[in-house]
Amino acid sequence: MATYWILFIGITLLSWLVSSRLKSKFENYSKVPLDSGMTGRQVAEKMLRDNGIFDVSVTCTPGTLTDHYNPVNKTVNLSEAVYYGANVAAAAVAAHECGHALQHATAYAPLKFRSAIVPVVSFASSIMSWVLLAGMLLLYVFPQLMLFGICLFALTTLFSFVTLPVEINASRRALLWLSAAGITSPGNHGMAADALKSAAYTYVVAALGSLATLLYYVMLFVGASRDE
Numbered sequence: 001m002a003t004y005w006i007l008f009i010g011i012t013l014l015s016w017l018v019s020s021r022l023k024s025k026f027e028n029y030s031k032v033p034l035d036s037g038m039t040g041r042q043v044a045e046k047m048l049r050d051n052g053i054f055d056v057s058v059t060c061t062p063g064t065l066t067d068h069y070n071p072v073n074k075t076v077n078l079s080e081a082v083y084y085g086a087n088v089a090a091a092a093v094a095a096h097e098c099g100h101a102l103q104h105a106t107a108y109a110p111l112k113f114r115s116a117i118v119p120v121v122s123f124a125s126s127i128m129s130w131v132l133l134a135g136m137l138l139l140y141v142f143p144q145l146m147l148f149g150i151c152l153f154a155l156t157t158l159f160s161f162v163t164l165p166v167e168i169n170a171s172r173r174a175l176l177w178l179s180a181a182g183i184t185s186p187g188n189h190g191m192a193a194d195a196l197k198s199a200a201y202t203y204v205v206a207a208l209g210s211l212a213t214l215l216y217y218v219m220l221f222v223g224a225s226r227d228e
Helices: 002-029 040-050 080-084 088-105 109-137 143-180 189-227
Strands: 057-061 068-070 075-079
Touching: 002 088, 002 189, 040 057, 040 075, 040 080, 040 088, 040 143, 057 080, 068 088, 075 080, 075 088, 080 088, 088 109, 088 143, 088 189, 109 143, 143 189
Parallel strands: 057 075
Antiparallel strands: 068 075
């Protein structure tokens, strides 16, 4: 159990460090203008057009780093800083979200799988905390409840790991297009790549944290089974 807590604290600190570095890098790269002067909205619209995608719209959404692609209504939703920003960070984020639109248009398998399990994962997430809490309280009386909670948590952990190839592939598509389309230059393309790499690290840390927590619940269940 002590090993778990060391691992948990380590992942928590790593998560804080990665998040802090991501925020710092985006702030820095937001100060680097694009030679073209294009805003994030214009970058996104051009990337979609260049790839023959005309049924996806680009919208502005409130918040910071709230950028996302919605496959249900086919919208690339950009935060205000990205939507209106004419800088390297905005271009990188806008292109990344369009990368998801490209994945959707080409039926990218990991994205299809992730989208397919979203309803199940959403349901699992809505009741998981309560089931696990009740399962721990009744661990020696009704262990099956804890096992059910572990299965629910395993679904969310699976979702975290399925997300990794989806995000990495979207960034790869984004960087290739940014360079080929001349949106980024040799002098600032590395900044765009660095920004997206830092964003990817947050998903890696989140997946590892979810796995560590899942192992903790499994150890509790196994330990209780041995004590019976």
